[in-house]
Amino acid sequence: MRLLLMSDTHLPKRARQLPAALLAELPRADVVVHAGDWVDTATLDLLEDRSRTLIGVYGNNDGPALRARLPEVARADLGGLRLGVVHETGAAKGREQRCADRFPDLDVLVFGHSHIPWDTTAATGLRLLNPGSPTDRRRQPDCTYMTATVTDGRLSEVTLHRLPPRTPGSGS
Structure with a gap:
């Protein structure tokens, strides 16, 4: 099972549309x-229309229309892998322990908010992933997203993808 992970798209404030490279990943x-x-x-x-399965949550910049359609925390069993999604996890310091305490029933927690890619594992075995942002790199060198594979209840092939810089007027 192939996963496509993203966060903090901030459209249309940071870009007019999702990058073409990210959109090309959707069918896969x-x-x-x-x-x-x-x-x-x-x-x-767009993601509901083009995705086989979409798991999403709302973030701190999402207004009433999105909050009416999305949960604050999402959970899914993906072939035996217990996945959770949340926007904010708090400060980087102590994140692993704080998330392990809050989500003891998960194998993987995907989060956003900081726009900073993150891949660590708590002492309990909880894997924490932040794919960064495909549209707003902030203080990072590149805009990013992640892909991963789930096989027999295990996460593998976690890859951080760096997107090419946007060109002026491209909107992507």
Whole structure:
């Protein structure tokens, strides 16, 4: 099972549309995960239309229309892998323990908010993944997203994808 992980798309504030490289991943993904801060419902509509399975949550920048359609925390069993999604996890310091305490029933937690890619494992075995942002790199060198594979209840092939810089006027 192939996963496509993203967060913090902030459309249309940070870009006019999702990057072409990210959109090209949609048909290859069995499950698309978005960890919040969509900002517009058009992005949710697009991912619902083009994804086999979409798991998403709302973020701190998402208004009433998105909050009406999305939970604050999402959970799914993906072939035996217990996946959770949330937007905010708090400060980087102590994140692993804080998340392990809050989500003792998960194998993997996907989160966003910081726009900083993150891949660590708590002492309990909980894997924490932040795919960064495909549209707003902030203080990072590149805009990013992640892909991963689930086989027999285990996560593998976690890959951080760096997107090429946007060109002026491209909107992507």
